Amino acid sequence: MRKFAMIGIAFLLFVSIAYAGVLSYYGKIVGNVNVQGPIFYADFSQNKLLINTKPSQSQSVSFSDSESKFIFSDDIGGVSFNYKIKCEFSLKVWSDSENQILRLYCRYYDTSWHDLCYVDVTVSKTPTVITTSCNSGLTSITNVHRFGYRFEGQSVENVKYYIESNSDGDTRFQLDKVS
Amino acid sequence: MKKSSAKFFGKSLLALVLGIIAVAGLAVAGLLRFYGKVVGTATVTQSVQVSSDNNNWLTCSDTTGGGCTITDTFSVVAGNTAYRTYYVKNNAGVSAGIKIDDESTPGEVEELYVAVVDTGTDCKSEGVSYTNILGEEGPLSEILDPGATKKICEKVKFKINTLEGSYDVKLTVIPA
Numbered sequence: 001m002r003k004f005a006m007i008g009i010a011f012l013l014f015v016s017i018a019y020a021g022v023l024s025y026y027g028k029i030v031g032n033v034n035v036q037g038p039i040f041y042a043d044f045s046q047n048k049l050l051i052n053t054k055p056s057q058s059q060s061v062s063f064s065d066s067e068s069k070f071i072f073s074d075d076i077g078g079v080s081f082n083y084k085i086k087c088e089f090s091l092k093v094w095s096d097s098e099n100q101i102l103r104l105y106c107r108y109y110d111t112s113w114h115d116l117c118y119v120d121v122t123v124s125k126t127p128t129v130i131t132t133s134c135n136s137g138l139t140s141i142t143n144v145h146r147f148g149y150r151f152e153g154q155s156v157e158n159v160k161y162y163i164e165s166n167s168d169g170d171t172r173f174q175l176d177k178v179s
Numbered sequence: 180m181k182k183s184s185a186k187f188f189g190k191s192l193l194a195l196v197l198g199i200i201a202v203a204g205l206a207v208a209g210l211l212r213f214y215g216k217v218v219g220t221a222t223v224t225q226s227v228q229v230s231s232d233n234n235n236w237l238t239c240s241d242t243t244g245g246g247c248t249i250t251d252t253f254s255v256v257a258g259n260t261a262y263r264t265y266y267v268k269n270n271a272g273v274s275a276g277i278k279i280d281d282e283s284t285p286g287e288v289e290e291l292y293v294a295v296v297d298t299g300t301d302c303k304s305e306g307v308s309y310t311n312i313l314g315e316e317g318p319l320s321e322i323l324d325p326g327a328t329k330k331i332c333e334k335v336k337f338k339i340n341t342l343e344g345s346y347d348v349k350l351t352v353i354p355a
Contacts, residue, residue: 026277027229027237028244029265029350031333034254035287035341051339052259076258079340144340175257177343 037175040073040147042091042165049073049149054169062162065155069163072109072148080142084178085116086135091151092170094127096160105150106134106173110143120154123161129170135178149173226271227323229331229352233266233298244351258339260290262302265331267295267352269323276355279331280318283349287341288313292334293350295321302332309334312350320355 043055049071063069087106095102100123106116117134149171153161165171228236231249240246255261269275279293292309300307309332310319323329335348 022242023225023239023354024242025239025244025247025351025353026225026227027239027267027352028248028282029229029331029333029352030248030250031263031335031348031350032250032252033261033335033337033346033348034252035337035344035346036254036256037341037343038258038339039256052256076339079338081340083342 037177039169039172039174040149041169042071042149042163042171044071044163044165047071049147051076054167055165056167058164058166060162060164062160063151063153064160065158066153068150068152070107070148070150072107072146075145076147078110078143078145080140081144081175082140084136084139085141086133086176086178087117088131088133088174088176089119089121090129090131090170090172091121092127092129092164092166093121093123093151094125094162095123096125096162097157098124100159100161101154102161103152103154104132104134104173105148105152106136107148107150108141108144109146109148110141113148114141116141127162127164133176147175224270227267227269227275227277227352227354230266230268233328233330236268255335255337257337257341257343260334260336263333263335264302265333266298266328267323267331268328269325272325274325275323276320277323278318278320278353278355279312280351280353281312281349282351283347284313285346285348287337287346288335288348289338290334290336291348293319294332294334295319295329296332298328298330300330300332302330302334307332322355 039052040049041054043050044059044061045057051073061069089104101120102123103118103120105118107113108116116136119132119134121130121132151163225238230236237247281291284291291313292311294307294309296307310316312318
């Protein structure tokens, strides 16, 4: 009986050694991917926000005083964002007088439009790319179909604001998480 | 009563028998078991290898992917598709079957496609026939001709609501 057990153990050992010499893999590929939040580019020539795609041409829009300009993306299908969102704005902007205040809104649509957050920027007569950000107070948003970018003049005087969308993607916002 | 024992030339029979056995043993030890031995030491080259640049080919140092793992770091915007290129070659003189599959893919990945194409093919060209290895199509099976080198095209898309951060997307190239 003991002899059979010894033979069995020896056989298993031999088989395991033989198996250990056979490759399970020819190779592995590990992609370490750094994922950034989606970017919504203003395209005034199409009057919409492009998702992760820069406009193909430049186009400027203007509005006066406390008027506003609002553009939004195509439907993204009712998606949930389970993190506290920061909106990182960029825009190429100028006005016909110095030190005018423009309010930037980051918005989303589920069954109606909501403001995620907003921030004010000071605009000069020189076309300038301004960057800023605002944080949403919400820890998550659900059933999101669209994102929107709204530019609202805060002047009560006779002021004209100009904003340019271009192939460099200067006018956009990116979603990030609040750290 | 004293026991009697057989004697032979004055020696005991027992001693005689032991002596004969010892002589026989020496005689056997003196016979050749081998006229010679041939010990062949074979250095086996891995039949199928992978490379990130079609130049430096990786060889496995163990059976679980050690030594033959390509680590590729890249960035992608959530909702966008990233294309990556790797290479595989068959060193053997016979065809080799391979399978390409995913491993522990994070839930944030929306699409993961692979294709094996000729090295001159652009992974972004419309003619490339991709296999969705996250779906029922996967894994991708391919036969490599003897000595053939092919390009592995990977197409990965993260969901638009992916939280900013770092994620690992793993492919395995295994014997079919």
